[in-house]
Amino acid sequence: MLLYYYTTNVAAGAKCYNFFMSPTTQPVLTEIRDADFKTGYVSPLTINDYDVRRCARGPLVRDGKIALLYVSKWHYHKLPGGGIEDGEDIATGFNREILEETGCNCVVQSEEAKTPVIIEYRDEFKLCQINHLIAATVVGEPKKVAFTGDEIEEGFQLKWVPIAEAIPLLENDKPTNYEGLFIQKRDLAILKYFADLLNRFK
Numbered sequence: 001m002l003l004y005y006y007t008t009n010v011a012a013g014a015k016c017y018n019f020f021m022s023p024t025t026q027p028v029l030t031e032i033r034d035a036d037f038k039t040g041y042v043s044p045l046t047i048n049d050y051d052v053r054r055c056a057r058g059p060l061v062r063d064g065k066i067a068l069l070y071v072s073k074w075h076y077h078k079l080p081g082g083g084i085e086d087g088e089d090i091a092t093g094f095n096r097e098i099l100e101e102t103g104c105n106c107v108v109q110s111e112e113a114k115t116p117v118i119i120e121y122r123d124e125f126k127l128c129q130i131n132h133l134i135a136a137t138v139v140g141e142p143k144k145v146a147f148t149g150d151e152i153e154e155g156f157q158l159k160w161v162p163i164a165e166a167i168p169l170l171e172n173d174k175p176t177n178y179e180g181l182f183i184q185k186r187d188l189a190i191l192k193y194f195a196d197l198l199n200r201f202k
Helices: 090-102 149-153 163-171 178-193 195-199
Strands: 002-005 025-033 051-057 060-062 065-071 076-078 081-083 105-108 117-122 127-133 136-139 156-162
Touching (some): 025 178, 065 090, 065 163, 076 178, 081 090, 090 105, 090 136, 090 156, 127 178, 163 178, 178 195
Parallel strands (some): 025 117
Antiparallel strands (some): 002 025, 051 081
């Protein structure tokens, strides 16, 4: 795995060159770029052109099944999680997003200090998105989900999928928008990274 400089104190909207100036390191599982989807594409952007968004996301397990969000407008599935707000640590941001998107409280099963990140360079948005990977299990009974207006407009649906079916399901998706291409590649990488851990919960 690659090693990149990173800091957990990057504010939303900070430029990417500031993001990589911390004296600590975090392993990077993979980078995803426009060139992965556009043959012959060469990015015109430099590292200074990207705004940074920090996220926490990963598989949530309940009774041998994984929570997936189906984005019906754009025809793909995604793992729950989302942006880390200013003042939040990674676990707090993850727990909040999980509660909003699945109605569940959870216990983190992965070791945060040892898990890598996935970095997305979305040129059309001039966005450098750093995804902190987390795996968790549900505690208690699920409550009502709280999708945002944008998520409702995009037709978000919560599904609970058997662990063994999650990777084939995402592999067969055919996203019809720019963002979905990144999400499909990213979330497949996350599921494969956590495969051994998830097998314990089948």
